[in-house]
Amino acid sequence: MSDAIRHTPAGPTTEATEHSGASASQGRIIISVDAMGGDRGPNAVVAGIARSAKKNPDIGFILHGPTSDLKRMVQRRKVLRGRVEYRDARDIVRMEDKPSHVMRHGKDTSMWSCLESVRNKEATVAVSCGNTGALMALSMIRLRKIPGVNRPAIAVLWPSRNPSGFNVMLDVGADVRADEEDLLQYALMGASYARNGMHLDRPRIGLLNVGTEENKGRAELKAAHDLIEKAAPGGHFEFVGFVEGGDIPGDVCDVIVTDGFTGNIALKTGEGTAKLIGDLLKEAFKFSPLSRIAAVLALTSMRRLQKRIDPRRVNGGVFLGLNGTVVKSHGSADATGVAAAVKLAFQLAQQDLTNKIKARVASASASEQDAAEVNKVAE
Numbered sequence: 001m002s003d004a005i006r007h008t009p010a011g012p013t014t015e016a017t018e019h020s021g022a023s024a025s026q027g028r029i030i031i032s033v034d035a036m037g038g039d040r041g042p043n044a045v046v047a048g049i050a051r052s053a054k055k056n057p058d059i060g061f062i063l064h065g066p067t068s069d070l071k072r073m074v075q076r077r078k079v080l081r082g083r084v085e086y087r088d089a090r091d092i093v094r095m096e097d098k099p100s101h102v103m104r105h106g107k108d109t110s111m112w113s114c115l116e117s118v119r120n121k122e123a124t125v126a127v128s129c130g131n132t133g134a135l136m137a138l139s140m141i142r143l144r145k146i147p148g149v150n151r152p153a154i155a156v157l158w159p160s161r162n163p164s165g166f167n168v169m170l171d172v173g174a175d176v177r178a179d180e181e182d183l184l185q186y187a188l189m190g191a192s193y194a195r196n197g198m199h200l201d202r203p204r205i206g207l208l209n210v211g212t213e214e215n216k217g218r219a220e221l222k223a224a225h226d227l228i229e230k231a232a233p234g235g236h237f238e239f240v241g242f243v244e245g246g247d248i249p250g251d252v253c254d255v256i257v258t259d260g261f262t263g264n265i266a267l268k269t270g271e272g273t274a275k276l277i278g279d280l281l282k283e284a285f286k287f288s289p290l291s292r293i294a295a296v297l298a299l300t301s302m303r304r305l306q307k308r309i310d311p312r313r314v315n316g317g318v319f320l321g322l323n324g325t326v327v328k329s330h331g332s333a334d335a336t337g338v339a340a341a342v343k344l345a346f347q348l349a350q351q352d353l354t355n356k357i358k359a360r361v362a363s364a365s366a367s368e369q370d371a372a373e374v375n376k377v378a379e
Contacts, residue, residue, distance in 0.1 A: 028060035028083070029349045031342055032123035034114035035065035036092040037130030039332045045129065046073040046080075048338020052346070053079045055339075059346055062117050064089050064110040089113040093130050095331060099137035111135060115142045118324040124349035127316075127341050129329040136174055136319060143324040146354075148361040151175045151182045152321035153260070154328065155193055156267060157344075161251040168194050168203075169248060171260040172267045172317060178259035180223035183207065185361065187228045189320040190255040191237040192360050196351035197344075198254070202236060206243030206253035208262060217242065228257070231364060316341035318348065321361075325354050 033049060035042040042065055049061050060083050063070050067088040074080050089110040093102050106112050111130050117123040119142050128135050136152070145152060153171035160167040170190050171178065178186070187205050194203035207225055209217040214225065225242065232239040240253045248256055248266060258266070285295035319326040325348050329341035 028058050029346055030060045030062060030117075030123040031345050031349070032062045032114045032117035032126045033064065033342070034110045034126070034128035034130055035063050035070055036089070036110040037094070037128060037331075038329070038338075039095075039129075040334060042070060043073060044334050045338050046070070046077065047335035048333070049084075049342055050077040050079055051335055051339035052342040053077075053083055056343075056346060059083070059342065061085070062087060062114075062123050064113040064117070065092075066090055087113045087117065093134050095131050097131055097134055099131075099133040102131070102134040103137050103141060106134070106138065112138055112142070115139060115324075115326070118326070119143055125325045125327060125345040127327045127329060127338075127345050129331055129333050129338070129341075131331075132173065132317075132328055135326065135328055139319055139322055139324075139326050143322045143326070146321050146323060146358050146361055148364070149185055149189075149321040151178060151185075152319055153186050153189060154263075154317045155190060155320050156317045158248055158256075158270070160249045162254060164198050164200070164254075166198065167248065167250075167254055167256060168198070169256040169258070169263060169266070170320065171258065171263050173260045173264035174319065176259065176261035176264075178220075180220045180227055183220070183224035183257055183259070184227040184231060184364075185321070186257045187237070187239075187255070188231065188235055188360050188364055189357050190257060191235055192357045193318065193320060193353065194254050195236070196353050196356055197348060200254055202238055203255050204238045204240050204253040205232070205255045205257060206240050206247060208248075208256050208258035208266075209242040209244065212242045212244060214242065224257075235360065235364065316344040318344070318353075320357060323354065323358075325349065 033045060035045045038045060052059055062085045063074070064087045067086040070086060074084050089108060089112070091106070091109040093106060093109050093111045102109070111128055111134065114126050114128055115138055118126045140152065152174050154174045155168050155170035156172050157166040158169050159165065168190050170186050191203045191205060194200045205228060207221065207228060209221055211217070214222070229239050243252055243256060245266065247253065248270070285291050317328040319328065325345070327341050327345045330337055333341065
């Protein structure tokens with residue numbers, strides 16, 4: 001194997017399907033977790049799943065990586081006893097690895113093994129902090145796309161003024177391209193995510209554009225506008241039309257639909273702006289003795305604000321449009337971030353999101369076929 005995929009040091013020989021205890025799956029939703037590939041290493045991942053296990057007794061885990069190392073970390077945490085199974089994987093997908101290389105040479109990696117557990121129905125959802133491009137590429141070849149879906153999408157929760165506290169935005173980087181049919185599918189999948197993940201009976205869908213006027217934007221956006229508007233009644237969502245960048249954190253809609261190129265730039269811009277504001281606030285409160293006193297007086301409010309905008313607490317992009325749910329945790333996620341990604345994975349597993357998206361896409365495809373048949377007869 002090429003050096004592009006990192007090998008972990010060899011340890012005691014371990015069977016690839018070694019288990020820590022038969023009770024890990026008894027009455028629990030099983031989450032498949034890639035313990036390797038994140039910037040902070042497996043210690044942060046194990047600490048994160050331990051936090052999740054402490055808060056929720058209904059979660060079990062399959063942990064992928066070098067078993068001998070992972071066992072030592074898990075055994076230090078009593079809350080994980082009897083709740084973890086292991087799949088030995090000695091190789092790691094690095095952040096700089098090309099997806100094409102990983103697809104050809106990544107069979108022995110923890111990321112590949114993590115997805116295999118979902119493919120084999122051993123686990124309901126996969127969680128990984130690893131290379132996003134590689135994870136999407138492997139997810140597509142191992143889990144396959146839902147029939148009727150041309151391009152899967154990555155959906156994220158964005159802090160907003162809505163009562164739920166968040167909006168859903170997709171796509172944020174699965175594919176830089178998207179035509180009108182893709183944007184329609186994103187709207188259907190986003191509506192299903194909002195309905196099941198955020199408990200919104202009739203989500204409001206907005207299509208991101210350079211303006212709200214119907215005559216603005218590229219040709220595919222105008223075509224997508226008409227397709228989404230037509231699909232709204234049967235899709236059980238409300239289409240609010242075009243929305244602008246300022247509406248992403250607003251309360252005009254619940255789901256923002258866009259292509260992966262635009263969505264990824266918006267996501268990275270939002271993360272960078274949030275960090276800048278946080279740094280500027282810290283500088284302002286350190287400016288003078290009086291401002292330091294003000295910081296102490298405002299400490300409770302500042303902590304509430306920090307918790308509200310902390311990206312670790314909404315960590316997890318969801319791959320939609322695959323035969324299995326995959327949650328992509330941020331590469332630099334600490335224990336708090338990993339726990340947030342696992343919590344999201346658990347909630348989506350509870351709602352059986354993948355099968356609901358399958359049904360929604362199939363229903364939309366059937367409606368299109370029926371309409372085509374009617375038009376054919378009319379001709």
